[in-house]
Amino acid sequence: MTAVLNLVNTTLEYPDGDATVTALDSVNLSARPGTITSLAGPSGSGKSSLLAVAATLIRPTSGIVLLDGMDATALSARETAVLRRETIGIIFQQPNLLASLTAVEQLQIAEHLRGGSPKKSKARALELLDVVGLAGSAGRRPHQLSGGQRQRVNIARALMGEPKLLLVDEPTAALDHERSEAIVRLLVRVTREFKVATVMVTHDTEYIPLTDAVATMRDGRLTALEQVAV
Ligand SMILES: Nc1ncnc2c1ncn2[C@@H]1O[C@H](COP(=O)(O)OP(=O)(O)OP(=O)(O)O)[C@@H](O)[C@H]1O
Numbered sequence: 001m002t003a004v005l006n007l008v009n010t011t012l013e014y015p016d017g018d019a020t021v022t023a024l025d026s027v028n029l030s031a032r033p034g035t036i037t038s039l040a041g042p043s044g045s046g047k048s049s050l051l052a053v054a055a056t057l058i059r060p061t062s063g064i065v066l067l068d069g070m071d072a073t074a075l076s077a078r079e080t081a082v083l084r085r086e087t088i089g090i091i092f093q094q095p096n097l098l099a100s101l102t103a104v105e106q107l108q109i110a111e112h113l114r115g116g117s118p119k120k121s122k123a124r125a126l127e128l129l130d131v132v133g134l135a136g137s138a139g140r141r142p143h144q145l146s147g148g149q150r151q152r153v154n155i156a157r158a159l160m161g162e163p164k165l166l167l168v169d170e171p172t173a174a175l176d177h178e179r180s181e182a183i184v185r186l187l188v189r190v191t192r193e194f195k196v197a198t199v200m201v202t203h204d205t206e207y208i209p210l211t212d213a214v215a216t217m218r219d220g221r222l223t224a225l226e227q228v229a230v
Pocket residue numbers: 014015016021022023041042043044045046047048049050
């Protein structure tokens with residue numbers, strides 16, 4: 001199947017006084033529908049930079065970012081925002097839920113901001129909460145949910161826009177072992193069920209075997225891309 005994301009010779013440099021820091025150094029990576037790739041590597045190796053470039057939040061210094069066949073580096077800021085909204089779901093480390101809203105409303109507001117109809121969005125929000133195992137918690141506010149449940153709302157919210165690419169940054173950072181494994185298993189399941197291409201930054205190497213492939217970074221370079229044997 002055709003890749004949803006293709007990074008081609010992508011380089012990202014940050015200014016650092018008179019010098020530059022090369023956060024990404026000629027990186028090539030692709031992600032296909034229905035597959036989940038772990039992105040591993042030591043601190044400062046470029047994982048977050050790769051995710052930000054793939055998310056079109058940062059434009060690379062050189063190279064190409066192909067999203068669903070379109071070169072995002074050739075688009076205007078407005079066109080890039082539309083492509084991002086229609087193609088990408090982003091799951092940050094912290095769920096960043098709004099304290100006064102119920103779980104179902106967190107999903108509805110995301111859809112409202114995208115211009116969707118409230119009635120349709122409620123039905124889809126309830127469906128997605130069911131998918132992530134929160135059917136009985138739709139009316140709960142963040143303080144009435146556990147850390148793992150809040151991360152599940154975060155995942156369901158990212159799926160509201162029917163993304164083709166799911167970019168996930170350290171989803172288990174704030175969770176204990178049992179909840180972390182459950183979250184990674186959930187990400188694998190939704191990747192298959194919704195046929196999204198998922199790229200997940202992780203420090204927890206123990207969950208890598210649950211995913212399809214692992215891309216390892218060091219000093220801005222992709223040093224290995226291996227399929228995970230099952
Ligand atoms: N805004 C910035 N300005 C200057 N340098 C930056 C900036 N963001 C990141 N860097 C540098 O780019 C390199 C890659 O950083 P990046 O955050 O992408 O690595 P990482 O693998 O995600 O690290 P961590 O696991 O600690 O989050 C590092 O040398 C970092 O110091």
